[in-house]
Amino acid sequence: xxxxxxxxxxxxxxxxxxxxxxxxxxxxxxxxxxxxxxxxxxxxxxxxxxxxxxxxxxxxxxxxxxxxxxxxxxxxxxxxxxxxxxxxxxxxxxxxxxxxxxxxxxxxxxxxxxxxxxxxxxxxxxxxxxxxxxxxxxxxxxxxxxxxxxxxxxxxxxxxxxxxxxxxxxxxxxxxxxxxx
Numbered sequence: 001x002x003x004x005x006x007x008x009x010x011x012x013x014x015x016x017x018x019x020x021x022x023x024x025x026x027x028x029x030x031x032x033x034x035x036x037x038x039x040x041x042x043x044x045x046x047x048x049x050x051x052x053x054x055x056x057x058x059x060x061x062x063x064x065x066x067x068x069x070x071x072x073x074x075x076x077x078x079x080x081x082x083x084x085x086x087x088x089x090x091x092x093x094x095x096x097x098x099x100x101x102x103x104x105x106x107x108x109x110x111x112x113x114x115x116x117x118x119x120x121x122x123x124x125x126x127x128x129x130x131x132x133x134x135x136x137x138x139x140x141x142x143x144x145x146x147x148x149x150x151x152x153x154x155x156x157x158x159x160x161x162x163x164x165x166x167x168x169x170x171x172x173x174x175x176x177x178x179x180x181x
Contacts (some may be wrong), residue, residue, distance in 0.1 A: 016164055018157035022055035025085045025159050027152075028078040029060065032091035032127075034067040041140035042090040042126055042148030049152035068093050068127060069104050072111025079119035085162075086155040087115070090148050091127040092136050105129045122158035126151030 027050060031043045043062065050060055061084070065074050068091035075087045089112050095101045108127055116123035126148045130136040139147045 016161065018159070018161035018164070020053050020153065020156050021160070022050055022053035022156045024059075025055055025156065026059045026083060027055065027061070027086055027088055027155060028075075028084040029062045029088045029090060029152075030071050030074045030078065031062065031064055031089075032066070032068045032071060033064050035092035035094065035136070038092040038128065038136045038140045039090055042092070042128070042146065042151075045141060045146030045149035046088055046090060046126065046152040049149040050156070053153070053156050055156075067091075067104075068108045071108055071127065072115055075112060075123055076115040076119065079115055079121035079123070084121065085159040086122040086124065088124050088148075088151050088155050089127055090151065092140070093127065093129050094133055094136055095131050101129075122155060122162060124151040124154040124158065 029043065029046055031039050033039070047060060047062075051057065061078075063074055063078065065071055071089050071091050075089055078084055079087050091108065093101055093105050093108070105127075109125070112123050112125055112127070115121075128136050128139050128147060130139065137143075139145070141149075
């Protein structure tokens with residue numbers, strides 16, 4: 001019997017995935033003070049996730065910036081030091097009556113991604129971009145989970161994945177030799 005490609009089991013032995021053990025990892029958390037009643041909840045979620053994953057308190061550096069717009073430049077500065085395995089970015093933008101929201105959201109997102117690409121240090125995105133205060137509260141731990149927690153877990157996984165795959169091109173080439181790809 002033939003199956004469609006989406007019905008077939010994928011070979012798991014070839015998949016490389018990150019682990020959720022943060023022991024020995026160092027993280028910087030860049031958090032915006034703007035909308036602090038939201039961002040402090042995101043920060044609590046992130047720190048809780050890191051600690052539960054085995055990260056020591058002294059391996060977590062928290063840096064507060066005035067607003068979301070300042071997150072990318074501070075993330076870039078921290079990544080460039082080489083002291084951190086990953087940068088976790090946390091902020092909250094809530095749409096207002098003007099186009100200011102769109103400009104800030106676009107630049108923050110672009111800047112965080114650019115910093116990650118240019119430095120090679122994983123950055124995770126825990127910046128909420130919400131239409132309403134209620135949506136922001138929900139995503140900061142009330143109903144829709146805590147996006148700070150999720151960003152921290154992603155950071156742990158990305159550091160683990162980076163460590164597993166760094167220099168793995170030769171290993172992959174050797175392992176797949178003789179198999180058609």
